[in-house]
Amino acid sequence: MTDTIMLAHGGGGEKTNRLVEELFLSYLNDPVLRQFDDAARLESMVFTTDSFVVSPLFFPGGDIGRLCVSGTVNDLAVMGARPRYMSLGFIIEEGFPIAELRKILQSIRETADESGIRIVTGDTKVVERGRGDGIYISCSGVGEIVYKNPPGFSRIAVGDVILINGSIGLHAAAIVAARGEFGLRAAVESDVAPLWPFLESLSGYDVTFMRDPTRGGVAQTLNEIATATGMDLEIGETEIPVSDPVRGLCDLLGYDPLYLANEGKVVLLASPRDAGKIAETMKNHPLGRDTRVIGLVRSPSGKRGRVLVRTLVGSQRLLMPPPGELLPRIC
């Protein structure tokens, strides 16, 4: 461990994992905290928290307001829980324009209504000019588990089918394009959206696991599953939906879309028995129109679970977990 915090410690990749495992968990050793879900399961409730430090605050397809509600809702929804209540903690920099705060609040309001979550408590702190970055929003959410058989790592079995509800990488690509750093003006909008009530429509089926692939993208989510279960995951490169603008941006900047953040996607594992019905139900919802089966869970070939990508020409490559510093930095 280094002596000071580095940007990579916040990137959501390997360095973040090491900070959490070696430092945070050495002090805060609750068995629930150790489960490494993005929300804590407590009796019939789930509880989640996330801080939003995105730049720019407004981007094609959304803003920090829509992002913070969607992020909170999605962390609850993928636990098979109906999002019930959330809190908002604002850390605002002195001098921040009230007009921008209005836009953000309007967006929070609309996204909360869309998902059915209620904002019931909040807090505001103002920090001196130069000691913040416009606005940071910390959100926590409480949900009520409504899936009869709640999804989770322990329910994953060999043969499970891996699905995703549409094109990947849109959020990260929209942020990169909105920054204009590379002189790019890609016609790409963030996919940021609350995944409930979309995921509620699947509550009667045998969904074994769900996770929203945000920081670190689909590669991060699949590697977490492989590590937690010890099983191999095999995905087909050509099965993964990637839109043309995202593909173009990746080719230009040397990114792999599998590592790009999403904010309206779910990686879903289903028993082979229910996978067909699940895919059909997903395709009938606006948020799942481009749903695809992207792979399968296989028996492990080695001591540890791995993620294998079958390429267009039939060869296989290993999909590694994201490195420490995730590129592009989007939070």
Added chain:
Amino acid sequence: MTDTIMLAHGGGGEKTNRLVEELFLSYLNDPVLRQFDDAARLESMVFTTDSFVVSPLFFPGGDIGRLCVSGTVNDLAVMGARPRYMSLGFIIEEGFPIAELRKILQSIRETADESGIRIVTGDTKVVERGRGDGIYISCSGVGEIVYKNPPGFSRIAVGDVILINGSIGLHAAAIVAARGEFGLRAAVESDVAPLWPFLESLSGYDVTFMRDPTRGGVAQTLNEIATATGMDLEIGETEIPVSDPVRGLCDLLGYDPLYLANEGKVVLLASPRDAGKIAETMKNHPLGRDTRVIGLVRSPSGKRGRVLVRTLVGSQRLLMPPPGELLPRIC
């Protein structure tokens, strides 16, 4: 409303109230959010959130770690709820020393153990150097109401006795002294402490209302009660415990101790029937040794509830709500 956010918008005084009422509540109009408690009551649960942006991070009597757990625990405890679960959201500035993070985590751990709350979920973001102030911590907490007759504004009645569990102003004074801004080195320690299980010992009595007087101090809490109930509150200036170092600091800097923040105090209202037993029980606990009866709830003399201070010479003065910018700024 101004066009940009001012420091006073975060001070917890009148400007914060106006920001919340005129702006936040115009967008986020949940009836629970409108109740203006520091925690939201949801069926048998309470839910609270707070962000901690204190400077310095380490001060006599505590640090930001002890502060953030105590603040979360206390917001739940004063609702008559056992603190059950909390989340931690870290926003850390690039370059922050790991050694300081260790001290903060150790302190979080100890304070959580002291109060019985479990830390079950968390999140870490790192912001670029110059875009933060070392470390901000956002906490949310979930509690379970265990008071048979949970305290709340609606239970307050004329004749209720007002108590406090010890000397006021210690936290704000410790922060001011720790900053060394005025060349002061007062021998004063913050009172920061988790008020549960202390307040659990009162759960069988007729406690009608509790609130921890943090930002804006006892003056803020009493004015909130007067506004919410429409009743007058009368307190005796000589009954309010103020330690010599706090008194000295206030004389020197022109502060009124009634406006100074506390982090281990509770303003408690009790029915006249139970007030004696409650005071006795409080005095038997280390956190309540200096408990005093400081006043009474009276019938309103005008259209709106007011807070009246009976002075040493027998005259009465009106105790106004804190103004926009609270001095000293401690968060």
